[in-house]
Structure formats: C-alpha cells, structure tokens
Amino acid sequence: MDQATRPDIASDISAVDVNRVSKIFAGEQEVRALDDVSVSIRRNEFFTLLGPSGCGKTTLLRLIAGFEPPTMGSLQLGGRDISRLPPNQRPINTVFQNYALFPHMSVAGNIAFGLEMLGKPKTEIAETxxxxLRLVQMEPLRNRRTSEISGGQQQRVALARALAPHPEVLLLDEPLSALDLKLRKDMQIELKRLQHETGITFVFVTHDQEEALTMSDRIAVMSAGKILQIGSPRDIYERPAERFVANFIGESNFLDADLSGTGVALRAGGRFEARVPEGVADGPVSVLVRPEHAQVRAGSAGDGEIGGVLETVVYSGDATSVHMRLRTGELVKARMPNSPGSARDLPGEGGDVTLTIAPGAITVLKD
Structure with a gap:
C-alpha cells in the first residue's frame, strides 16, 4: 500500500532520524560500511532498507538498534539523541534472521520472557x-515448545516476543529469508497486517525486491554504503532516479537515445515522449523500458518503428516473454500477458519482428 493511501502515518513526525551517519570498520584495510547517510523514518511506517549484500543496510539497522556506534553523525529516536545509548535503554526491539528463540521454552514462555526481564507484573504479562498469541494467531500452540513447531510458526513467535513490550520501533533483519517461497509470500502479508494493527514503526531489511514492493510504505535503495533513492514502491519502480535503482528493482530494458526537451529519439528507431528527471541535459541518454510496457509483433518495422529479429519465446502460464535483438544490437525483453485461448502469432527464431512501447512508459535515467 502506497504511503499516500495510509492516513494513519504521521507524515510530519519522525520515529527515527539518521543524520549524516558514517560507519568505518578499522583493520588492515579500512571499510566504509556507511557513507554520510541521512534518512527520516516516520511513525507508524513500514520502511524498508533494500539493496544487495554488502551495501550497508544491516549495518544501518545495527546502528539504530545500538549494537554498533556510528563513527560520525547522529541518530535520534522521537527527537531524542540515542547515538551513544546502549541497546537495553532504547525502546527498540529486533527480530533476527534466525529468530533466536529458546527451544526448551513453550511458545507462551518465549513471549513472556522479555516482559519478565523488564519486571512487569504477572497479571500484565499474562494479559500481554x-x-x-491472538495477534499472531498462535493460541492453540501456546504450550508447545518452539523446537516442536514449524519455521513459519517460529517466526510468528519471534514477532510476538518482539512486539510484546510495544517498542516504538521494530527492526527486522531479513526475517523471511529462511522460509520457503509460499510461506514467505504468506508471511509478507502477515507482517504488513501486524504492522498496521499495532501501529509500531517497522524498519525492514531485505535484498528481495518483490518483498520490498509488497510490504513497504517507503523504500530506501542502498548501494556501497549510500542511500540512492527513497520513495514509495510505485515511485521507486516507475520513476527510478538512476540506472542502478532501475536495474535492481524489477526487470529492465536499457536503450540508447538522444534527448531533446521531453522527447527522446531511440537509436534503434522511433520518437517518444519520456519522463525526464530534473538536471538531465539534452543529448545522449540511457532510457528505461519495463518488459510489461513492451509488445512484440510479427513483421518488419515501418518508418519510425523499432525493428529487429526474434531470439527466444518463453511461455510461463500467465505471460509470454519474448526476447528480440534490435538492429542496433540491443537486446529487449517484452512480457505480454496471456488470456484464455490466446496464441502469439510470432515467427521462428531469427524472424523479423517489430517492437511497440506503451505511451508514457519511457523514463530517462541519470548517469
């Protein structure tokens, strides 16, 4: 769900503020894991740090949790500086990739443990x-040991234990990565439901683009210790700020073109209106076309059209993916939805085909 459709998000109130934070790990070779990172995460927001391995997303999560101090910069929680505050003095909980449950304890015992360590009254612990248990739909298994339940059930217990003290912020470090595909998709919806029902700010770390697009109100795409772009899933997917973001989020076609105003002339043929980010000057540019915005039909291209030859056709049930080689040598993938009884009238490999692009589907990329 886009943030614009979430009126419960306090858009003008920050839960977490990261101000020009850098993290340098000393050693034989100095490693700058975070490089001058700034971001504000709003209250009651599902915020995702997305990027490849080694981009700094888990390091940033650990700084927010207090497991690592920043080398430079500061962190605030609700306007209070927490940069040097130890983890146990921050109203923040973390769900780790391996869940870190106590296998000899029951489901209920695991959830109660943190509350007992905080010295909460027994009646309050029992009620919580x-x-x-109701929130994560685990009531029937309350007396089962966590070593006797499935991975998906263990993940629910870990979430319940972290949510029980009602922290201001819940950090989630790739908690779905150990689950199989179907269960992972089910838990994506479950996590979003839990965040919405509890009103707690979730900060989620993942390298899975689909996971980020499915659950997040906003996404920060990271690379090499920097945040490259922050925006709603729709903004990140449809209006990527630069080539790395476009390439990392979803499937992409990159084509060479020449920009003049808001129009582009593709080197392979055809002129189109395009979305142009601020600061991009007229001249040679690279443009993005998503495969679902491209169509391929049989036949040679006419004047002003984009021609090429067919390379491969892949049927995948709900869609047909077509790869064609343009006359410039560029390879383009088109993904066309299938309807009942539909058949693609395409030539064999090496046959002439023509590419069409949906209006408004071309985005000019910054270098």
Whole structure:
C-alpha cells in the first residue's frame, strides 16, 4: 500500500532520524560500511532498507538498534539523541534472521520472557501474552515448545516476543529469508497486517525486491554504503532516479537515445515522449523500458518503428516473454500477458519482428 493511501502515518513526525551517519570498520584495510547517510523514518511506517549484500543496510539497522556506534553523525529516536545509548535503554526491539528463540521454552514462555526481564507484573504479562498469541494467531500452540513447531510458526513467535513490550520501533533483519517461497509470500502479508494493527514503526531489511514492493510504505535503495533513492514502491519502480535503482528493482530494458526537451529519439528507431528527471541535459541518454510496457509483433518495422529479429519465446502460464535483438544490437525483453485461448502469432527464431512501447512508459535515467 502506497504511503499516500495510509492516513494513519504521521507524515510530519519522525520515529527515527539518521543524520549524516558514517560507519568505518578499522583493520588492515579500512571499510566504509556507511557513507554520510541521512534518512527520516516516520511513525507508524513500514520502511524498508533494500539493496544487495554488502551495501550497508544491516549495518544501518545495527546502528539504530545500538549494537554498533556510528563513527560520525547522529541518530535520534522521537527527537531524542540515542547515538551513544546502549541497546537495553532504547525502546527498540529486533527480530533476527534466525529468530533466536529458546527451544526448551513453550511458545507462551518465549513471549513472556522479555516482559519478565523488564519486571512487569504477572497479571500484565499474562494479559500481554494472551493478546500477542491472538495477534499472531498462535493460541492453540501456546504450550508447545518452539523446537516442536514449524519455521513459519517460529517466526510468528519471534514477532510476538518482539512486539510484546510495544517498542516504538521494530527492526527486522531479513526475517523471511529462511522460509520457503509460499510461506514467505504468506508471511509478507502477515507482517504488513501486524504492522498496521499495532501501529509500531517497522524498519525492514531485505535484498528481495518483490518483498520490498509488497510490504513497504517507503523504500530506501542502498548501494556501497549510500542511500540512492527513497520513495514509495510505485515511485521507486516507475520513476527510478538512476540506472542502478532501475536495474535492481524489477526487470529492465536499457536503450540508447538522444534527448531533446521531453522527447527522446531511440537509436534503434522511433520518437517518444519520456519522463525526464530534473538536471538531465539534452543529448545522449540511457532510457528505461519495463518488459510489461513492451509488445512484440510479427513483421518488419515501418518508418519510425523499432525493428529487429526474434531470439527466444518463453511461455510461463500467465505471460509470454519474448526476447528480440534490435538492429542496433540491443537486446529487449517484452512480457505480454496471456488470456484464455490466446496464441502469439510470432515467427521462428531469427524472424523479423517489430517492437511497440506503451505511451508514457519511457523514463530517462541519470548517469
């Protein structure tokens, strides 16, 4: 769900502020894991740090949790500086990739443990445990040991335990990566439901683009210790700020073109209106076309059209993916939805085909 459709998000109130933070790990070779990172995460927001391995997303999560101090810069929680505050003094909980449950304890015992360490009254603990079990739909298994339940059920227990003290912020470090595909997709929806029902700010770390697009109100795309772009899933996917973001989020076709105003002339043929980011000057540019915005038909291209030859056709049930080689040598992938009884009238490999692009589907990329 886009942030614009979430009126419960306090858009003008920050839960977490990261101000020009850098993290340098000393050693034989100095490693700058974070490089002058700034971001504001709003209250009651599902915020995702997305990027490839080694981009700095988990390091940033650890700084927010207090497991690592920043080398430079500061962190604030609700306007209070927490840069040097130890983890146990921050109203923040973390769900780790391996869940870190106590296997000899029951489901209810695991959820109660943190509350007991905080010295909460027994009646409050019992009420909270009951409420958490209902929230994560684990009431029938309350007395089962966590070593005797499935991975998906263990993940629910880890979430319930982290949510029980009602922290201001919940950090989630790739908690779905150990689950199989179907369960992971189910838990994506479940996590979003839990965040919405509890009103707690979630900060989620993942390298999975689909996961980020499915759950997030906003996404920060990271690379080499920097945040490259922050925006809603729709903004990140449809209006990527630069080539790395476009390439990392979803499938992409990159084509060479010449920009003049808001129009582009593709080197392979055809002129189109395009979305042009601020600061991009007229001249040679690279443009993005998503495969679902491209169509391929049989036949040679006419004047002003984009021609090429067919390379491969892949049927995948709901869609047909077509790869064609343009006369410039560029390879383009088109993904066309299938309807009942539909058949693609395409030539064999090496046959002439023509590419069409949906209006408004071309985005000019910054270098």
């Amino acid at each position: 445990v009951d409420r958490m």
